Amino acid sequence: MEKMTYRDALRQALRDAMHEDEDIFIIGEEVGRYGGAYGVTKGLIDEFGPERLLDTPISEPAIVGAAVGAAMAGMRPVAELMYVDFIGMTMDQLCNQAAKIRYMFGGQIGVPMVLRTQGGTGRSAGAQHSQSLEAYVMHTPGLRLAMPATVHDAYHLLRQALKQPDPVVFIEHKGLYALQEDVDLNAPPPAWGKAAVHRQGDDLVIVTYSRQLHYALEAAEILAQDGIEATVIDLRTLNPLDFETIRHAVEQTGKAMVLSEGPLTAGVAAELAARISEECFDFLENPVLRLAGEDIPISVSAGLEAGSVPSPSLVVEYARKLMK
């Protein structure tokens, strides 16, 4: 066991993978000399050189497009978008090219690339630097989607993403980089595509991912003091989606809440709530509660920013109401 941050675990994953696989290179803005806007790639350029830590101009569409081409040509690129908020300008390359190439071309060419980026609120970064846009990705056929919540997963999901034969969008949370945990990176990781049950309780299930896992766990602690025991599920990957773990837990409890930082309407929470409602219909005692981001842009002002996404106390409040 050693103490490690989410940021360091990500870096370690990149380092270990790059030592193992010569075809991996990182391409993006400030990934090399600067070491990444959030410090994830710091120092890697000294270890692997500027050809494998390719600092780019500010050209998000071509960064993703170049990664697609490199992947088709047999490399394993890690393209970095400094903020997931910039995904909009890359969605043609991501969704019309990366996601469809294998299928359109009848299976003959794959695109084994990882698009690393980070999202979420918490730094008063304003409307264009605080979004949670994973639903765009989850909605797009042909893309895998991983969103680590823990230090352990930061390492292992990234290692696993770098072995996938298909494009993986890998979204970190800007509020988690400094998160520190005791980890043993040599312990066998959970399988790719499997959810993690972080806490087991008989009263309700909270299904979540990314930073909201910690909010759910914090809320669950408080709820436990009231005698309300929650099962907390971290999905880890949204594609593949491990619905069986959710199903099992919901069938036990009959009450479910889904928790996501992204905007509510037609978002990840909608998908999860719809699936739980349809697949666990006869087990549900209450409607599945969707706790998600408000359908509004994020303000720079800290108070409004915090109010725009679910908080631990919101989870506690509605879990209690659900148990009444």
Next chain:
Amino acid sequence: MEKMTYRDALRQALRDAMHEDEDIFIIGEEVGRYGGAYGVTKGLIDEFGPERLLDTPISEPAIVGAAVGAAMAGMRPVAELMYVDFIGMTMDQLCNQAAKIRYMFGGQIGVPMVLRTQGGTGRSAGAQHSQSLEAYVMHTPGLRLAMPATVHDAYHLLRQALKQPDPVVFIEHKGLYALQEDVDLNAPPPAWGKAAVHRQGDDLVIVTYSRQLHYALEAAEILAQDGIEATVIDLRTLNPLDFETIRHAVEQTGKAMVLSEGPLTAGVAAELAARISEECFDFLENPVLRLAGEDIPISVSAGLEAGSVPSPSLVVEYARKLMK
């Protein structure tokens, strides 16, 4: 009453609006001299001149961006994307700019623009020209979203969109342009944001929009021969979403099916199913059935293309199963 096609109704709406409002102009690829890839703007350049039918280079991001700027400067642009499939490269301008400007700037500047485009399957146009991407738009706070299914709505929704103070994405269906109906364009239109109930039945509700309305109606005819009576709701706009009409109908029948051509996961059908499930929980006798596009790219081959999205017979089949 006169016979009119969906295509002609759209053109008439543009024409009438442009006569009424000098600030409206159309900007896009082939909108002027060519008359639009699907003929919607045919002839308008003769009536309004090349300054109001602005043929552009093939530059989708800047087309949308220029429309945003013109709208901020007091005009009322209609930007045209030839295919909704090209929205990916414009999503920064659409979602980070158009959708957020009013909010970020504290309400002082609006973006009264319409982004007209068309989507859907049916022409063997392949993976990059056949998509139904409305969920990206519906998920984005700050955007309105209209999707006309009928000739009447093609006219009126577009007229209404051109009076909105906020950005409206207006998605036509390529399979509907030749649709002909008897219409009286002078009859008072339904209000913006209100769903239309096209058929009333006691057995189940089918909630849909765009071309799938016609599939639902076709299916409802067939079901009626079995004695199964369906209420068919056309949402007309997905933002604003008229949930009260849905609620009312679901409370009557207790059975609901949502029908959408877009990919199932985290799509429009997910939102509708989640909302019906949570808001009408005590009235539902069965899970809400989501009939939506498969989570796969669209093939050029006609058989696979047709199989990728719901058909009238699929609706019939599952409505029957639901009634068992």
Next chain:
Amino acid sequence: MSIKPTTRSAPSGKVSNTDLIGLYREMRRIRTFEERVGELFVRGQSAGSMLHLSIGEESAAVGVCSAMKGGDTFTTHHRGHGIFLARGADPNRMMAEIAGKDTGYCQGKGGSMHIADRGLGHLGANAIVGGGIPAVVGAGLAAKRRGSGAVSVAFFGDGAMGQGILYESMNMAALWSLPVVFVCINNQWGMGTRVDQATRATVLHERALAFGLKGDTVDSIDVLDVVAAAQGTIDAARAGMPGFLAVDCYRFFGHARKDKSPYRSEEEETDGRKKDPIKQAHTELTQAGHTQQELDAIDGAAAAEMDATIDFAIASNPPAQDAMFRDVFAPGEPEPEPLRQRLDRILARD
């Protein structure tokens, strides 16, 4: 690859006339293939009507491709049949793909605008104008890193000059000295928009110069000129100086199979079609002493070869319905669950 002039004295000099007969044969094969694609459409056997024929652009395809080597990679735009044929495609598999049949290059899932073949270095045609351009930056990075000596070529039309991603890609290629070439097949039109209606700056290669690439324009009328210009550009790229080459030609027919080009005059079309590299090569070959009979034999062989493609395509089957759920992800990986399976499970809840 089916055609490559074998001997060449200087990389950027005029190619020897002895190669011209081979280049003529390739151009004729392409034109004949495209004519057959048109027939496939008329017979109602094509998958859809989005068929973009490259008639008039044969010297661009053959000229540039003849300067490429085995192992080089490329992407094309939506008007890419000729380019891929010039790179050695099997016309049967191409026609089958255009018909949406499972014997096609992409098992009938791609169609005319989405043909690719990894083995021949074809990283894909694209239905997004400009969509395939940045991929060559990535392929160039791969080639450079591996020291493979391969060049990657992006083929696109004048319309793609409107797409910002082209400039991002050129900038990267120049910055990193990649073995990458950008070939703009300037057929003067993008749908109904003439090139001077899409830009004030019609000398397209100047933009490449401004980004630090080698840049040039060549007229397509003489395929040997195209070969020479392409050779110069591609050789330079292979040596680390990426380049841009505009090939000026004319789109003989409508944008897609159904378009009758009402937006341009007959005069212009008559004039434009004078820029016919096949006719030109025919004349030059005749002048050089090749007999009519010899040239007719080439034409006849092309006709026979391409007639057969239609039969092949029609005799082939559409993809089996269960192919629909394959290849969203790699074999063995979790694929999306079919709707019916999900619905049946939900309904069978008790």
Next chain:
Amino acid sequence: MSIKPTTRSAPSGKVSNTDLIGLYREMRRIRTFEERVGELFVRGQSAGSMLHLSIGEESAAVGVCSAMKGGDTFTTHHRGHGIFLARGADPNRMMAEIAGKDTGYCQGKGGSMHIADRGLGHLGANAIVGGGIPAVVGAGLAAKRRGSGAVSVAFFGDGAMGQGILYESMNMAALWSLPVVFVCINNQWGMGTRVDQATRATVLHERALAFGLKGDTVDSIDVLDVVAAAQGTIDAARAGMPGFLAVDCYRFFGHARKDKSPYRSEEEETDGRKKDPIKQAHTELTQAGHTQQELDAIDGAAAAEMDATIDFAIASNPPAQDAMFRDVFAPGEPEPEPLRQRLDRILARD
């Protein structure tokens, strides 16, 4: 607008020295404001740490803006405080916005990177590199159609030269002869990337020429040179010839308030900071006979004015929590339903 040299002999000639005192004042106000923004951050009173100071770039802001007229519109990048001040912004409202307070230009919802003011023609700062550029094409279209005579100016950094949308926008502006100007404030760095690490082609204005615009580069050291160059570019645009102007300057400090620029040498910084347009103007004014006292008075007034902005910002309130749901759409239009309201309704189902 707070500063505009009043008389000028020739639009592109050297501006008369009598204007220099006004330009100096404006530059000093900007620098002092930016220093106060830094203090706001140190006090923990700014909204976040994404504060991009324009110290060193004052002559770009003041020079270009002094060539603009009332009614002209503009957009800026994320380093836009100075530009807006030069266009007449109220520094109190700016500082309040930077602090995320409801007395700010955007009621505290926007912050440093999202300041706008319709009245002053400010169509918005942008946190997306290049994001505000195409808007000036639209504003230019509006001006042209209405015959308003207004010009629209996009301000952005050298980093935005990597964004394809810039080229799409320049191409449109040239094609349609729009009254539009693209101003690249080339401070040599985009975060930790020096301009020659982002492109092989460092003479940036050549790209504009290749798209058919007027293009020029001016050194920022002498604000009068910037005024003259800007006047030439803006006048031409007003007459229908859009242009591009690169203003070469130096980013004196880190990218954002926290960045200590470890990626560049102290030598380079010392050297770069020699390009100080304020010091230069100070020297020139002294040489022209202005007294130290007179100049100190200007500096003192700027200090007093800008000190007050901090007090104003701190004394202001953050936006009320119910502002959160306002302005997603226009007043009176259906707004999104707050989560709690929805959840409470769902839970109150019986």
